[in-house]
Amino acid sequence: MGYSYPPSANMTRSAIADFPMPITTAFSTEIKRVSILDEHGSFDESLGKGLIPDPDLLRLYEAMVTCRILDEIAFRLQRSGRMGTYPQNMGQEATSLGASYVLNKDDWMVTCYRENCGLFWRGVPMESILLHWMGDERGNAMPREHFTTPIAVPIGTQMLHATGLAWAAKYRGEKRIAATFFGDGASSEGDFHEACNFAANLEIPVVFVCQNNFWAISSPATVNCSAPTVAQRAIAYGMPTIQVDGNDLFAVVKVMRDATAWVREHGKPHFIEMVTYRLGDHTTADDARRYRDQLEVDKWKGRDPITRIFNYMKSRSLWDDAKEAALRERCEKAANDAVARAEGIVDPQKNEFFDSMYHELPADLVLQRDTRQTHSLGQSESASLTASSSH
Ligand SMILES: Cc1ncc(C[n+]2csc(CCOP(=O)(O)OP(=O)(O)O)c2C)c(N)n1
Numbered sequence: 001m002g003y004s005y006p007p008s009a010n011m012t013r014s015a016i017a018d019f020p021m022p023i024t025t026a027f028s029t030e031i032k033r034v035s036i037l038d039e040h041g042s043f044d045e046s047l048g049k050g051l052i053p054d055p056d057l058l059r060l061y062e063a064m065v066t067c068r069i070l071d072e073i074a075f076r077l078q079r080s081g082r083m084g085t086y087p088q089n090m091g092q093e094a095t096s097l098g099a100s101y102v103l104n105k106d107d108w109m110v111t112c113y114r115e116n117c118g119l120f121w122r123g124v125p126m127e128s129i130l131l132h133w134m135g136d137e138r139g140n141a142m143p144r145e146h147f148t149t150p151i152a153v154p155i156g157t158q159m160l161h162a163t164g165l166a167w168a169a170k171y172r173g174e175k176r177i178a179a180t181f182f183g184d185g186a187s188s189e190g191d192f193h194e195a196c197n198f199a200a201n202l203e204i205p206v207v208f209v210c211q212n213n214f215w216a217i218s219s220p221a222t223v224n225c226s227a228p229t230v231a232q233r234a235i236a237y238g239m240p241t242i243q244v245d246g247n248d249l250f251a252v253v254k255v256m257r258d259a260t261a262w263v264r265e266h267g268k269p270h271f272i273e274m275v276t277y278r279l280g281d282h283t284t285a286d287d288a289r290r291y292r293d294q295l296e297v298d299k300w301k302g303r304d305p306i307t308r309i310f311n312y313m314k315s316r317s318l319w320d321d322a323k324e325a326a327l328r329e330r331c332e333k334a335a336n337d338a339v340a341r342a343e344g345i346v347d348p349q350k351n352e353f354f355d356s357m358y359h360e361l362p363a364d365l366v367l368q369r370d371t372r373q374t375h376s377l378g379q380s381e382s383a384s385l386t387a388s389s390s391h
Pocket residue numbers: 114153154155156182183184185186187211213215216217282
């Protein structure tokens with residue numbers, strides 16, 4: 001049992017005698033888990049009916065298929081030397097998409113690097129994400145009207161950014177909230193705990209969305225979190241928390257809707273653990289076959305969020321093979337057009353980076369810009385070398 005009784009050995013005898021109170025329960029809780037449409041096609045009408053209107057479901061399905069196709073294309077771009085690296089989203093499309101579907105357009109959506117589907121739903125152009133992974137800074141210039149931040153590769157930073165953004169919104173009396181996305185591995189970073197602690201204690205309206213895909217590159221989630229759920233970490237911060245089947249778009253929408261409503265009403269944070277799985281490698285720089293059991297991957301392929309909606313729509317006669325073929329053609333064209341736009345972007349002018357560094361450019365940099373030479377640097381370097389060698 002996890003209580004500390006009898007009192008520790010270094011307590012004095014009289015202190016033990018003064019410890020007459022019975023053992024009571026200071027706090028107890030349970031973690032709820034929500035699932036509406038499972039991989040066998042079973043649908044919980046009581047929770048799911050009317051949750052996503054059919055026309056929206058068709059659009060959401062198209063968004064997931066487009067994202068999956070873009071993943072496949074990006075993988076080939078990287079393999080043929082046309083992209084630096086790329087983290088596939090394959091298998092995790094429903095988490096960010098369901099959340100993005102629920103968020104207001106002017107709420108902050110503060111992501112890491114595996115939330116393409118949700119970002120595209122918000123209107124972030126596909127080429128922005130491609131440009132980022134092609135190493136073009138312009139892929140990080142998120143249009144202001146999308147209320148998103150650039151892709152965050154340093155693990156954990158974005159949770160603090162989201163907390164700050166939501167705090168600023170609350171301070172200014174704005175209605176917007178923030179939702180931030182991170183992995184199971186990130187929930188072991190100090191930044192995660194600082195963000196949760198700060199948000200809970202200062203009552204900041206943030207939804208913390210952990211996408212537990214069971215792996216942090218080659219580290220299994222059990223190494224990062226020894227508790228049975230990631231969701232329970234939020235209890236330590238006094239936050240409401242819940243677990244959801246993250247491959248079930250309906251359940252994600254339901255849980256996100258309840259959580260955002262709660263956050264808006266109370267102005268405090270809420271935690272959601274979305275249980276999912278990355279079907280691909282961590283990034284194109286990884287080969288997951290070296291550390292993952294193929295049987296595990298196959299099991300999760302059977303829980304694919306896209307197949308689940310496909311089967312559901314077919315079972316309700318909303319969908320058929322002809323519609324599927326037409327949709328795939330449309331999605332492929334949209335993804336290929338985005339690649340063409342990303343690859344066709346005009347190279348920046350060489351002087352442009354001088355323009356954004358200073359309000360007023362110092363004279364030595366004016367010289368560098370105008371001559372495209374670094375004599376000013378060279379001069380000061382050789383001057384300081386001379387100075388140090390004379391001592
Ligand atoms: C601060 C920091 N440490 C280490 C890394 C290297 N790194 C990149 S992704 C990753 C694993 C992240 O795992 P998780 O949070 O579960 O996200 P997932 O990739 O599974 O979505 C690590 C350790 C990094 N990018 N930043």
